[in-house]
Amino acid sequence: MPFYDYRCQNCRRGVRLFLSYAEYDTAEPICPHCQSRRLTRRVTRVALAKTEEARMDTLMDDSALDGLDEEDPKALGRFMRRMSREMGEEMGDDFDEVVDRLEKGESPETIEASMPDLGGDLGGGFDDDF
Numbered sequence: 001m002p003f004y005d006y007r008c009q010n011c012r013r014g015v016r017l018f019l020s021y022a023e024y025d026t027a028e029p030i031c032p033h034c035q036s037r038r039l040t041r042r043v044t045r046v047a048l049a050k051t052e053e054a055r056m057d058t059l060m061d062d063s064a065l066d067g068l069d070e071e072d073p074k075a076l077g078r079f080m081r082r083m084s085r086e087m088g089e090e091m092g093d094d095f096d097e098v099v100d101r102l103e104k105g106e107s108p109e110t111i112e113a114s115m116p117d118l119g120g121d122l123g124g125g126f127d128d129d130f
Contacts, residue, residue: 002018002019004018004024004029006040008031008036009036009038010031010036011033011034013031014042015029015031015032073105073108074103074104076102077101077104080098081099081103094115097115098115
């Protein structure tokens with residue numbers, strides 16, 4: 001069921017309502033905070049579901065590497081964060097820490113040295129091919 005965002009003109013608060021497509025045409029939304037009917041529809045971001053195949057196609061597109069300077073830790077961090085979002089999976093606290101540190105400009109070698117268990121059973125942290 002899709003959700004719709006509104007702004008209450010009375011209390012100025014944001015309101016998110018879950019309505020079916022059929023309900024949207026006839027609904028008279030009410031603010032759950034102040035019970036006002038003076039709601040204005042807000043246009044927000046649209047989320048599209050992607051198949052696993054579509055996600056992989058996006059990752060394999062050559063343009064995904066545009067602007068990636070493997071010598072720039074910040075660029076590497078941005079790239080890793082983008083790929084993580086594209087996969088739509090939680091990568092864990094270690095991944096988040098590494099990406100945060102890269103985005104702050106810390107070198108992969110320094111991060112790897114300070115996180116000896118990085119990569120777990122994968123044999124260590126960053127590959128030399130990075």
